[in-house]
Amino acid sequence: MPRETAYELSIDHVQVLESDGSVDAELEPDLSEDDLLEMYWTMKRSRRLDERAIALQRRGELGTYAPATGQEAAQVGSAHALADEDWMVTSFRETPAYLARGTPPHMLLWYAMGMEEGSATTRESRNMPPSIPVGSQALHGAGLGWAQEIADEDAASLVYFGDGATSEGDVYEATNLAGVFGSHTVFLCQNNQYAISVPRAKQTRAETLAQKAAAAGIEGVQVDGNDVLGTYAVVRDALESAREGDPVFVEALTYRRSLHTTSDDPSVYRQEEEEEEWEARDPLTRFETYLRNRDTLDDDRIADIEASIEDDLREEIRLGNEGREAVDVEEMFEYAYETPIPEVERQRAAFRGEDRD
Amino acid sequence: MTEKLRLVEAVRDTLFAEMARDDSVVVYGQDVGRNGGVFRATQGLLDEYPNRVYDAPVAEAGIVGLGVGLGVYGFTPVPEIEFSGFMHQAFHQIQQHVSRLRSRTRGELNCPMTIRAPYGGGIHALEHHSESFEAGYAHTPGLKVVVPSTPADAKGLLTSSIRDPDPVVFFEPTRLYRSFREEMPEGEYTVPLGEADVVREGDDVTVVAWGAMRHRVLDAAENVDANVEVVDPRSIVPLDTETVLESVRKTGRCVVVHEAPKTGGMAAEITARINDRALYYLEAPVQRVTGYDVPYPLFAREDDYVPDEDRIRRGIERALPE
Numbered sequence: 001m002p003r004e005t006a007y008e009l010s011i012d013h014v015q016v017l018e019s020d021g022s023v024d025a026e027l028e029p030d031l032s033e034d035d036l037l038e039m040y041w042t043m044k045r046s047r048r049l050d051e052r053a054i055a056l057q058r059r060g061e062l063g064t065y066a067p068a069t070g071q072e073a074a075q076v077g078s079a080h081a082l083a084d085e086d087w088m089v090t091s092f093r094e095t096p097a098y099l100a101r102g103t104p105p106h107m108l109l110w111y112a113m114g115m116e117e118g119s120a121t122t123r124e125s126r127n128m129p130p131s132i133p134v135g136s137q138a139l140h141g142a143g144l145g146w147a148q149e150i151a152d153e154d155a156a157s158l159v160y161f162g163d164g165a166t167s168e169g170d171v172y173e174a175t176n177l178a179g180v181f182g183s184h185t186v187f188l189c190q191n192n193q194y195a196i197s198v199p200r201a202k203q204t205r206a207e208t209l210a211q212k213a214a215a216a217g218i219e220g221v222q223v224d225g226n227d228v229l230g231t232y233a234v235v236r237d238a239l240e241s242a243r244e245g246d247p248v249f250v251e252a253l254t255y256r257r258s259l260h261t262t263s264d265d266p267s268v269y270r271q272e273e274e275e276e277e278w279e280a281r282d283p284l285t286r287f288e289t290y291l292r293n294r295d296t297l298d299d300d301r302i303a304d305i306e307a308s309i310e311d312d313l314r315e316e317i318r319l320g321n322e323g324r325e326a327v328d329v330e331e332m333f334e335y336a337y338e339t340p341i342p343e344v345e346r347q348r349a350a351f352r353g354e355d356r357d
Numbered sequence: 358m359t360e361k362l363r364l365v366e367a368v369r370d371t372l373f374a375e376m377a378r379d380d381s382v383v384v385y386g387q388d389v390g391r392n393g394g395v396f397r398a399t400q401g402l403l404d405e406y407p408n409r410v411y412d413a414p415v416a417e418a419g420i421v422g423l424g425v426g427l428g429v430y431g432f433t434p435v436p437e438i439e440f441s442g443f444m445h446q447a448f449h450q451i452q453q454h455v456s457r458l459r460s461r462t463r464g465e466l467n468c469p470m471t472i473r474a475p476y477g478g479g480i481h482a483l484e485h486h487s488e489s490f491e492a493g494y495a496h497t498p499g500l501k502v503v504v505p506s507t508p509a510d511a512k513g514l515l516t517s518s519i520r521d522p523d524p525v526v527f528f529e530p531t532r533l534y535r536s537f538r539e540e541m542p543e544g545e546y547t548v549p550l551g552e553a554d555v556v557r558e559g560d561d562v563t564v565v566a567w568g569a570m571r572h573r574v575l576d577a578a579e580n581v582d583a584n585v586e587v588v589d590p591r592s593i594v595p596l597d598t599e600t601v602l603e604s605v606r607k608t609g610r611c612v613v614v615h616e617a618p619k620t621g622g623m624a625a626e627i628t629a630r631i632n633d634r635a636l637y638y639l640e641a642p643v644q645r646v647t648g649y650d651v652p653y654p655l656f657a658r659e660d661d662y663v664p665d666e667d668r669i670r671r672g673i674e675r676a677l678p679e
């Protein structure tokens with residue numbers, strides 16, 4: 001018997017804004033000047049915060065920090081598509097996304113200073129705290145999206161993870177379960193080309209990561225993740241679909257231009273030529289050219305924005321340090337359980353020196 | 358002249374030596390190849406053994422589960438889990454398969470795997486990078502659980518672990534990776550699993566500690582008004598109960614120190630063994646100095662969570678006569 005095609009698969013690639021700042025007018029999303037400026041401001045603020053954070057880490061004031069430099073478009077474009085009632089579920093490199101959702105920089109600094117105060121979040125913010133175990137949060141995003149389906153809420157959940165995370169069972173389980181349960185979930189895979197030192201090609205033999213959606217029976221789409229307009233448009237549409245109970249897997253093609261974390265040395269595993277090639281595709285330069293072309297920005301306005309970011313970050317770093325100096329160690333006993341349990345209270349008393357260990 | 362090595366270098370040296378000795382040894386894991394491991398424990402191995410060293414995708418269950426297949430086939434898998442906090446992702450493979458393959462096949466198949474992973478706190482790491490879960494593995498029959506505390510022990514114990522026909526979980530204390538150098542025993546050197554080291558002799562009180570805590574205990578021992586005997590079990594499973602009991606029968610007093618939370622930690626097990634077999638030698642209740650029963654905090658609170666010299670000293674004093 002001849003073989004027949006049982007299933008055919010193709011993955012769309014979307015791009016709106018080119019490296020040279022030119023734009024596909026047909027696909028260009030209808031964003032207001034304010035929206036565009038806000039996205040630009042957040043991207044720039046995030047990149048500058050990365051620089052400041054690395055410097056603080058080098059001075060011993062911060063622990064491990066994972067810079068998002070190069071990934072600003074993928075994150076700000078996608079986070080900007082979220083509505084207030086949507087949930088955001090992050091990994092450990094989502095500085096731009098948190099900033100886009102209104103989290104103040106000093107909280108991100110607190111987390112990097114080793115303080116739980118930085119991962120504290122309010123229910124109203126609908127932001128989950130950062131998740132360090134790679135890929136584990138994808139299931140939480142699928143669960144929130146499932147809850148939205150059960151509750152028949154007109155809202156969605158956006159979950160961030162990296163290319164490496166797609167190798168973890170949790171990510172496969174999350175996409176599969178989301179499909180089964182009609183979760184209102186968008187899976188945003190930032191394919192930044194490396195999982196620490198391991199290049200994408202060694203993570204999977206699959207041609208695209210978006211096609212991983214196919215095994216779960218959900219839609220997969222690829223977008224140029226250095227294109228903030230394209231990422232915005234694709235994720236906006238994906239969220240619409242998710243709100244109807246059709247989860248989507250978006251692969252945003254991007255590049256981690258800096259270190260994996262402050263304890264990493266990319267020169268061991270990366271070539272300079274590759275880094276230069278991606279520098280030419282930088283998301284911020286591209287967006288800036290676009291905004292200049294449409295007269296939203298000029299030298300003076302950029303200088304103003306940069307100055308306002310410097311002022312803002314100076315104040316935020318001050319707040320960060322102030323919080324660090326005021327940290328109350330004993331609070332570690334406070335939150336382990338809602339109602340204190342006797343043994344932990346005994347240990348707290350011993351810690352205070354009131355009682356013996 | 359023997360070389361002075363740091364603990365991480367001793368691990369690396371041992372991996373080179375065992376790969377040279379036995380061509381069934383396969384080293385693989387996240388970032389262990391080109392990058393040489395996030396702590397550089399496998400640096401250079403890939404160049405020397407390109408067909409036996411592999412970078413693996415980010416998939417702990419996969420890494421350990423593949424090792425079952427490799428082991429059954431006849432290889433000696435030595436996977437690295439980047440941080441023991443992420444071995445939970447593989448715990449089902451370890452608990453359901455690795456640990457019981459021998460017994461469920463009535464000794465026919467085995468898994469001679471040595472799973473290496475950094476463990477414990479002290480380097481201001483991120484969430485989930487600092488916990489000590491040795492009691493969880495000790496609670497899984499079929500596994501051996503090893504914790505070296507010095508570079509020489511790292512060499513001797515890792516060599517024994519790789520050569521052991523049973524699966525071994527080999528926890529390397531992150532805090533000690535680069536903290537000091539030590540002269541290495543020359544040539545072939547093994548430390549049998551299940552043989553404690555009496556690191557310091559004394560007759561007033563026994564303190565049992567492993568990993569980074571062993572060194573804190575030694576410092577604390579200098580500053581108490583008692584003659585402290587310090588026992589480092591070196592392997593949690595098998596645990597050298599005899600050496601601990603012998604010491605307790607001599608001193609009549611015991612303190613167990615570990616970084617893990619108190620409830621259900623290894624100190625509870627060691628206390629129970631002493632109660633079983635040396636109760637009437639005790640002149641005071643066995644004391645525990647441990648982490649607290651709260652999630653291991655981020656590093657701003659870490660130094661107050663992990664037993665410090667002060668808490669260890671107070672623990673020792675509680676075991677001493679009034």
Ligand SMILES: Cc1ncc(C[n+]2csc(CCOP(=O)(O)OP(=O)(O)O)c2C)c(N)n1
Nearest residue numbers: 093132133134162163164165194195196443
């Ligand atoms: C379960 C788990 N395994 C290993 C690690 C160590 N680790 C931290 S980041 C990372 C690579 C992740 O790569 P990717 O998912 O591509 O995200 P990226 O860091 O590139 O943003 C690894 C292996 C971890 N944090 N969690």
